[in-house]
Amino acid sequence: DTGVSQDPRHKITKRGQNVTFRCDPISEHNRLYWYRQTLGQGPEFLTYFQNEAQLEKSRLLSDRFSAERPKGSFSTLEIQRTEQGDSAMYLCASSLDGTGPPDTEAFFGQGTRLTVV
Amino acid sequence: KQEVTQIPAALSVPEGENLVLNCSFTDSAIYNLQWFRQDPGKGLTSLLLIQSSQREQTSGRLNASLDKSSGRSTLYIAASQPGDSATYLCAVTSGTYKYIFGTGTRLKVLA
Numbered sequence: 001d002t003g004v005s006q007d008p009r010h011k012i013t014k015r016g017q018n019v020t021f022r023c024d025p026i027s028e029h030n031r032l033y034w035y036r037q038t039l040g041q042g043p044e045f046l047t048y049f050q051n052e053a054q055l056e057k058s059r060l061l062s063d064r065f066s067a068e069r070p071k072g073s074f075s076t077l078e079i080q081r082t083e084q085g086d087s088a089m090y091l092c093a094s095s096l097d098g099t100g101p102p103d104t105e106a107f108f109g110q111g112t113r114l115t116v117v
Numbered sequence: 118k119q120e121v122t123q124i125p126a127a128l129s130v131p132e133g134e135n136l137v138l139n140c141s142f143t144d145s146a147i148y149n150l151q152w153f154r155q156d157p158g159k160g161l162t163s164l165l166l167i168q169s170s171q172r173e174q175t176s177g178r179l180n181a182s183l184d185k186s187s188g189r190s191t192l193y194i195a196a197s198q199p200g201d202s203a204t205y206l207c208a209v210t211s212g213t214y215k216y217i218f219g220t221g222t223r224l225k226v227l228a
Contacts, residue, residue, distance in 0.1 A: 006160075033215065042121070042206055042218030043161070056213055091160060093216075101148040102210045103168060108153070108161035 004109035006092050012115045013082055020078045021112045025094030032075050033093040033106065034067055036060065043091055049075060050099060082116045089113050119144045119211050123219035130197055131227050138192040138222045140207035145188050147211040152181050152192050155204045155221070164205075165192070197226045 005024040013019050025032050030051050035043035046065070047057045051072035061067075064082075069075040079086055089111040096104050120143045130136055140150070149168050153161040165174045165181040167190070173182040180193040190207060204223045208216040 004160075031214075035216075040220070042208075042220045043216075045215040045217070048215055056215060093161075097214075102214050102216075103149060105163045105166045106151065106208075106216060107163060110160040113158070 004092055004094050004107050006090075006109035006112050008112060009110060010113045010115075012117060015084060015116055016081055018078065018080045019082060019114065020076055021090055021092075021114075023075045023077070023092030023094075023109060025074070025092070026096075026107055029094035029096050029107075030072065031095045031097045031102070032069055033095075034075070034077050035091040035093065037089045037091055037111070038087075046077075079114075082114075084116045087114055087116045119147075119209065119217045121207060121209055121217050121219040123205075123207060123222050125222060126220065127223040127225075129225045129227065132197060132199060134197050134226075135193070135195050136197055136224075138194070138205050138224070140190040140192070140219055142188045142190075142209050142211075142217075144211050145185050147185060147209045148214075150181075150183055150190050150207060150209045151216070152179075152190075153206045153208065155206060157204075161206065194224075197224075199226045199228045202226050 007022045033048040034046040037043040049069040064080045091111045093106045093108045095106045151166045152164040167183045178195040204221040206221045208218045
Protein backbone atom coordinates (compact mmCIF):
# COMPACT_ATOMS: atom_id res chain seq x y z
CA ASP A 1 0.00 0.00 0.00
CA THR A 2 1.47 3.31 -1.05
CA GLY A 3 -0.63 5.61 1.11
CA VAL A 4 -3.53 7.93 0.38
CA SER A 5 -3.88 8.62 -3.33
CA GLN A 6 -5.64 11.63 -4.86
CA ASP A 7 -6.53 12.25 -8.47
CA PRO A 8 -6.03 14.51 -10.31
CA ARG A 9 -3.06 16.32 -8.78
CA HIS A 10 -3.90 19.53 -10.60
CA LYS A 11 -7.10 20.82 -12.16
CA ILE A 12 -7.70 24.06 -14.02
CA THR A 13 -11.31 24.81 -14.82
CA LYS A 14 -13.39 27.70 -16.04
CA ARG A 15 -15.78 29.39 -13.67
CA GLY A 16 -19.17 27.73 -13.73
CA GLN A 17 -17.89 24.27 -14.66
CA ASN A 18 -18.30 21.19 -12.47
CA VAL A 19 -15.27 19.30 -11.18
CA THR A 20 -14.86 15.97 -9.38
CA PHE A 21 -11.92 14.78 -7.33
CA ARG A 22 -11.17 11.27 -6.22
CA CYS A 23 -9.49 9.98 -3.07
CA ASP A 24 -8.32 6.41 -2.47
CA PRO A 25 -7.57 5.92 1.23
CA ILE A 26 -5.12 3.48 2.73
CA SER A 27 -6.58 0.00 2.43
CA GLU A 28 -8.93 -0.89 5.30
CA HIS A 29 -8.91 2.62 6.74
CA ASN A 30 -12.51 3.18 7.73
CA ARG A 31 -12.40 6.93 8.36
CA LEU A 32 -11.92 9.38 5.52
CA TYR A 33 -11.64 13.17 5.72
CA TRP A 34 -11.74 15.99 3.18
CA TYR A 35 -10.00 19.29 3.89
CA ARG A 36 -9.43 22.49 1.93
CA GLN A 37 -6.29 24.58 2.22
CA THR A 38 -5.62 28.06 0.83
CA LEU A 39 -2.21 29.68 0.58
CA GLY A 40 -0.63 30.45 3.92
CA GLN A 41 -3.42 28.84 5.92
CA GLY A 42 -3.85 25.56 7.71
CA PRO A 43 -6.22 22.96 6.29
CA GLU A 44 -9.92 23.58 6.99
CA PHE A 45 -12.28 20.70 7.63
CA LEU A 46 -14.95 20.00 5.00
CA THR A 47 -16.45 16.60 5.80
CA TYR A 48 -15.70 13.11 7.04
CA PHE A 49 -16.95 9.57 6.55
CA GLN A 50 -17.04 6.57 8.82
CA ASN A 51 -17.09 3.76 6.28
CA GLU A 52 -19.80 4.83 3.83
CA ALA A 53 -21.67 7.11 6.25
CA GLN A 54 -21.05 10.86 6.01
CA LEU A 55 -21.06 11.86 9.67
CA GLU A 56 -20.23 15.56 9.63
CA LYS A 57 -20.21 18.41 7.14
CA SER A 58 -18.71 21.83 7.68
CA ARG A 59 -20.64 25.02 7.00
CA LEU A 60 -17.90 25.61 4.40
CA LEU A 61 -19.50 22.83 2.39
CA SER A 62 -22.15 24.81 0.54
CA ASP A 63 -24.90 23.26 -1.56
CA ARG A 64 -22.51 23.28 -4.51
CA PHE A 65 -20.29 20.74 -2.79
CA SER A 66 -21.13 17.07 -2.44
CA ALA A 67 -19.05 14.16 -1.24
CA GLU A 68 -19.67 10.45 -1.45
CA ARG A 69 -18.06 7.26 -0.32
CA PRO A 70 -20.43 4.69 -1.80
CA LYS A 71 -18.79 1.43 -0.75
CA GLY A 72 -16.73 2.65 2.15
CA SER A 73 -13.57 2.60 0.07
CA PHE A 74 -12.72 5.48 -2.31
CA SER A 75 -14.44 8.85 -2.04
CA THR A 76 -15.33 11.60 -4.49
CA LEU A 77 -15.75 15.32 -3.90
CA GLU A 78 -17.75 17.21 -6.50
CA ILE A 79 -17.97 20.97 -6.83
CA GLN A 80 -20.75 22.28 -9.05
CA ARG A 81 -20.75 25.70 -10.72
CA THR A 82 -17.22 26.47 -9.59
CA GLU A 83 -16.33 29.97 -8.44
CA GLN A 84 -12.94 31.66 -8.24
CA GLY A 85 -13.14 31.43 -4.46
CA ASP A 86 -13.07 27.64 -4.76
CA SER A 87 -9.44 27.79 -5.89
CA ALA A 88 -7.50 25.90 -3.24
CA MET A 89 -5.72 22.66 -2.44
CA TYR A 90 -8.18 19.88 -1.60
CA LEU A 91 -6.70 17.32 0.75
CA CYS A 92 -7.94 13.87 1.67
CA ALA A 93 -6.90 11.93 4.75
CA SER A 94 -7.68 8.52 6.16
CA SER A 95 -7.29 6.75 9.48
CA LEU A 96 -8.02 3.39 11.04
CA ASP A 97 -10.36 4.40 13.82
CA GLY A 98 -13.36 2.72 15.34
CA THR A 99 -16.60 4.55 15.92
CA GLY A 100 -15.18 6.42 18.92
CA PRO A 101 -12.76 9.33 19.12
CA PRO A 102 -9.71 9.24 16.85
CA ASP A 103 -6.77 7.50 18.46
CA THR A 104 -4.61 6.63 15.46
CA GLU A 105 -2.58 8.68 13.01
CA ALA A 106 -4.32 10.41 10.14
CA PHE A 107 -2.48 10.06 6.83
CA PHE A 108 -2.89 12.67 4.12
CA GLY A 109 -2.67 12.45 0.37
CA GLN A 110 -0.72 14.82 -1.88
CA GLY A 111 -3.81 16.89 -2.57
CA THR A 112 -5.58 18.18 -5.66
CA ARG A 113 -4.73 21.76 -6.60
CA LEU A 114 -7.81 23.44 -8.09
CA THR A 115 -7.53 26.67 -10.05
CA VAL A 116 -10.74 28.32 -11.23
CA VAL A 117 -10.18 30.88 -14.00
CA LYS B 118 -14.98 26.54 19.66
CA GLN B 119 -11.53 25.02 19.46
CA GLU B 120 -8.82 27.31 18.08
CA VAL B 121 -5.21 26.39 17.40
CA THR B 122 -2.39 28.92 17.25
CA GLN B 123 1.19 28.38 16.18
CA ILE B 124 4.06 30.66 17.08
CA PRO B 125 6.25 31.80 15.45
CA ALA B 126 4.69 32.04 12.00
CA ALA B 127 8.13 31.86 10.41
CA LEU B 128 11.59 30.94 11.64
CA SER B 129 15.00 31.01 10.02
CA VAL B 130 17.94 29.30 11.73
CA PRO B 131 21.48 28.22 10.80
CA GLU B 132 22.13 24.55 10.26
CA GLY B 133 22.89 22.57 13.42
CA GLU B 134 20.73 24.61 15.78
CA ASN B 135 18.21 23.03 18.09
CA LEU B 136 14.82 24.67 17.81
CA VAL B 137 11.36 24.67 19.35
CA LEU B 138 8.04 25.20 17.59
CA ASN B 139 5.00 26.07 19.65
CA CYS B 140 1.35 25.13 19.36
CA SER B 141 -1.45 26.26 21.65
CA PHE B 142 -5.11 25.33 21.74
CA THR B 143 -8.05 26.91 23.54
CA ASP B 144 -10.03 23.84 24.64
CA SER B 145 -7.99 21.41 26.73
CA ALA B 146 -10.50 18.57 26.23
CA ILE B 147 -8.66 17.03 23.29
CA TYR B 148 -8.45 13.41 22.17
CA ASN B 149 -5.03 13.74 20.61
CA LEU B 150 -2.58 16.12 18.94
CA GLN B 151 -0.67 15.42 15.76
CA TRP B 152 2.30 17.22 14.22
CA PHE B 153 2.66 17.32 10.45
CA ARG B 154 5.22 18.54 7.96
CA GLN B 155 4.23 20.12 4.65
CA ASP B 156 6.60 20.86 1.78
CA PRO B 157 5.58 23.59 -0.69
CA GLY B 158 2.72 22.49 -2.91
CA LYS B 159 2.58 19.06 -1.32
CA GLY B 160 0.36 17.15 1.06
CA LEU B 161 0.93 16.63 4.78
CA THR B 162 3.36 14.10 6.24
CA SER B 163 2.60 12.83 9.73
CA LEU B 164 5.48 13.31 12.16
CA LEU B 165 4.20 12.47 15.63
CA LEU B 166 0.89 11.63 17.28
CA ILE B 167 0.42 12.30 21.00
CA GLN B 168 -2.61 10.83 22.74
CA SER B 169 -4.31 12.98 25.38
CA SER B 170 -3.00 10.67 28.12
CA GLN B 171 0.63 11.01 26.96
CA ARG B 172 3.16 13.69 27.80
CA GLU B 173 5.56 13.27 24.90
CA GLN B 174 6.55 11.29 21.83
CA THR B 175 9.91 10.95 20.14
CA SER B 176 10.96 10.01 16.64
CA GLY B 177 14.59 10.39 15.66
CA ARG B 178 15.59 14.05 16.05
CA LEU B 179 12.01 15.06 16.81
CA ASN B 180 10.42 15.26 20.23
CA ALA B 181 6.90 16.50 20.83
CA SER B 182 5.51 17.30 24.26
CA LEU B 183 1.95 17.88 25.38
CA ASP B 184 0.66 19.85 28.37
CA LYS B 185 -3.05 19.42 28.04
CA SER B 186 -3.99 21.44 31.11
CA SER B 187 -2.26 24.55 29.78
CA GLY B 188 -3.30 23.91 26.17
CA ARG B 189 0.23 23.70 24.78
CA SER B 190 2.44 21.46 22.73
CA THR B 191 6.00 21.93 21.57
CA LEU B 192 7.91 20.27 18.77
CA TYR B 193 11.63 20.11 19.43
CA ILE B 194 13.95 19.55 16.48
CA ALA B 195 17.52 18.66 17.35
CA ALA B 196 20.52 19.46 15.17
CA SER B 197 18.48 21.04 12.39
CA GLN B 198 19.38 20.35 8.75
CA PRO B 199 18.49 22.16 5.51
CA GLY B 200 16.25 19.21 4.66
CA ASP B 201 14.08 20.12 7.66
CA SER B 202 12.97 23.28 5.84
CA ALA B 203 9.19 23.06 5.50
CA THR B 204 5.98 24.24 7.12
CA TYR B 205 5.14 22.48 10.37
CA LEU B 206 1.48 22.15 11.32
CA CYS B 207 -0.13 20.97 14.50
CA ALA B 208 -3.69 19.69 14.71
CA VAL B 209 -5.93 18.63 17.58
CA THR B 210 -9.07 16.55 17.73
CA SER B 211 -11.74 17.47 20.24
CA GLY B 212 -15.53 17.43 20.44
CA THR B 213 -16.44 15.95 17.09
CA TYR B 214 -13.82 13.80 15.45
CA LYS B 215 -12.29 16.22 13.00
CA TYR B 216 -8.80 17.69 13.14
CA ILE B 217 -8.47 21.42 13.81
CA PHE B 218 -5.27 22.88 12.41
CA GLY B 219 -3.09 25.83 13.23
CA THR B 220 -1.76 28.07 10.45
CA GLY B 221 1.70 26.54 10.71
CA THR B 222 5.29 27.62 11.26
CA ARG B 223 7.42 28.09 8.13
CA LEU B 224 10.90 26.87 8.95
CA LYS B 225 14.00 27.63 6.92
CA VAL B 226 17.28 26.02 7.90
CA LEU B 227 20.26 27.77 6.33
CA ALA B 228 23.26 25.75 5.16
